[in-house]
């Protein structure tokens with residue numbers, strides 16, 4: 001049975017949810033599922049904004065057929081050629097053989113790389129700023145290269161002033177009936193997942209996000225329709241401000257995230273001591289993660305949110321404990337920068353952990369090391385407490 005939402009009198013959400021998928025991109029856990037959004041404009045011409053993932057094709061096609069109500073589909077706009085939004089192109093071509101596929105040079109290259117169907121005569125290539133009239137509605141194409149992939153474009157609908165923003169402004173988390181963010185308790189239900197989505201999926205491309213935010217600033221936007229998560233029709237400055245912070249790699253909050261690896265509990269013990277001493281000084285809302293326990297996507301999201309990071313890890317096979325090495329690799333790959341970092345290393349016979357963590361941090365931009373790295377030999381001894389207190393004082397002073 002179809003399940004559609006009306007966004008405006010002539011624009012409909014025809015997407016769906018997947019609450020069964022274990023991991024997005026087979027990597028990121030989805031405890032609350034994910035929404036695949038697709039939007040249909042019913043005007044003199046009909047236009048569909050992207051399709052959905054193959055897992056929900058049946059419902060999507062039912063939704064689409066219902067809203068089209070016997071009419072044909074004139075345009076399929078491909079804002080993003082990633083398979084979780086493109087799985088239905090071939091089926092749509094079978095159903096609507098005259099349909100024009102609207103995209104740019106990269107879009108068509110990617111279609112041909114992913115799929116084998118012959119479709120060149122359906123191509124409708126657009127360039128930056130081009131406009132396409134559907135009757136009362138006019139679409140304007142705004143290229144957003146590397147706001148995830150190179151072919152990405154935003155489509156701005158001039159009559160209703162809607163920005164169809166591809167993956168930008170998206171979130172993990174299925175839609176529970178309330179399509180609009182203002183109908184949800186966004187901060188409790190979606191904000192952490194929106195941050196985890198942004199930082200892990202788009203985080204590397206902050207400069208490109210900044211570039212497209214500047215282009216978008218010249219538009220009068222009344223609604224933002226992303227390909228994942230809720231639609232924004234109120235409080236747009238709220239989500240635009242979050243994106244501005246995230247893409248500038250600016251922390252949202254002065255605070256501390258402690259991230260550690262530990263086999264026998266001695267490094268963990270030092271991290272608990274640091275956190276406890278900071279709490280005594282009045283630091284609130286700290287987060288602590290064991291890299292072997294928590295999926296890195298959650299830790300990355302909080303590393304993005306907070307201003308200070310404390311890293312602690314043992315030496316392992318003359319290098320750094322693998323889980324911490326992997327976490328630092330992700331921080332570097334996503335280009336996280338502008339954080340203040342304290343380091344705790346542990347070893348039993350030859351200290352490589354501290355050196356390795358400092359070396360990885362040096363590769364990142366504007367990572368300020370707080371105080372002197374704190375080293376322990378297997379376990380912390382009482383005589384080291386003044387040295388640890390000094391590091392805690394340094395962290396506190398820099399907050």
Ligand SMILES: Cc1cc2nc3c(=O)[nH]c(=O)nc-3n(C[C@H](O)[C@H](O)[C@H](O)COP(=O)(O)O)c2cc1C
Nearest residue numbers: 262263264265266267314317318347348349350378
């Ligand atoms: C497989 C393995 C390899 C290790 N390699 C080293 C090493 O190369 N150099 C070193 O000093 N300690 C090495 N260690 C010892 C740990 O770094 C050390 O015992 C540390 O105190 C463990 O910290 P934890 O109590 O937080 O787990 C190794 C331990 C294991 C299990």
